[in-house]
Amino acid sequence: MAGIKVFGNATSPSTRRVLLALHEKNLDFELVNIDLKDGEHKKEPFLSRNPFGKVPAFEDGDLKLFESRAITQYIAHRYESQGTNLLPADSKNPAHYAIMAIGMEVEAHQFDPVASKLVWEQVIKNFVGLTTDQAVVAEEEAKLVKVLDVYEARLKEFKYLAGETFTLTDLHHIPVVQYLLGTPTKKLFTERPRVNEWVAEVTKRPASQKILK
């Protein structure tokens, strides 16, 4: 079996994105721990794997990649016939793929920058003993509301963000959503019935549970 290796940290949302895809596909892999507190990701040998100094990095045989969303797309395509299908049902149809691609771009451009700041303020800062800046939280929550309103409308039409089936678009959200569920920002999800149902659906998946361990 070609060796799949992930070089990352089990608590990092980006690393978790990749682990989710691997678990959904029931793929064997090795997680090589990178100590973020120690700055291991900013030094060699990790920098040779990702010169931008960010986890995760990935290996599948002779293929070396970084950037979590490129890795998950590779896994979804390369192992398409295995485990959960993470692509649209008719993945060879460019129009259907494009709808999923829009959702992936929206997650990366509209959702993640805002949601990650909220995780930084409310989770990571507390963890390292810094104080949450409530003004920043309020500002970012106001932006998140606008995104979640669009999601609410979308999810009234479809079961998942890209259509009737679970895809990479939904998967990419899960790690940051899981962190936000442990903060007061959770109310923004619970206030919106379809978003709330979607959050419950995607976080109860066995793969989603595995990454929390």
Place this chain on the structure above:
Amino acid sequence: MEDQKMKLHCGFIFSNWTAMFGLHEKSLDFELVFVDWVAGEARTKTFLSNLNPFGQVPVLEDGDLKLFESKAITRYLAEQYKDVGTDLLPNDAKERAIVSMWMEIDTNQFLPLASTLIRELVTKPYQGLATDFTSVQENKEKLSEVLNIYEARLGESCYLAGESFTLADLHHLPPIHYMLKMEEEGVKDLIYSRPNVTAWVEKMQSRPAWLKTVIKGDHIFELMKQHRMPMQLDSPCQEMTGLAQKTAMVTENT
């Protein structure tokens, strides 16, 4: 069969150039619909419900399909029209993964910095807003570090993902084009002080599809200057269909 032409709803922002660049590389005909987003035309109820609920351009219409987000648009064009014009995505899964990786690097490492510079040094002055020069300096420094990595990469291969021009390269040229027009000290140098990056940029700038894109892009800027109305920029949800009808220009692609 003569289908309805594709429509590109387009405004004054570099991601629109990216969509146009993709269309030109694929030698595809399209109708250009000008959207003055600076004046709020992308936030009308009509736009939000019919085209893009996030109120942004570009938006591509191909028959019934409506797409937004420039990377989703260009990927669609690369796949749907694979047999036409330039091949922008390799077939092999591993090669494609490298292209995806460099598109992610664009989104996460390069573009946040470049687009901040563009916003501070181009968009805000146009809107009559003050530039934050501290932010400019910070972003120039970070961009310099990022471009060191690009310089090393482009010493290993002609283009970012290998020996052929792909979507990964295409997405970088419009923001770089804007950077090269900036008078702010040191911005052009970020590119020109790096020989491999410079060679890559110059190769891309000589592509016929790019030359067509520049002409279209400059035309959009002219349209915007002609059609700007003295209006409140802080009333985004005002119904502006009348204005949109008056100012939307439909231009045939030649």
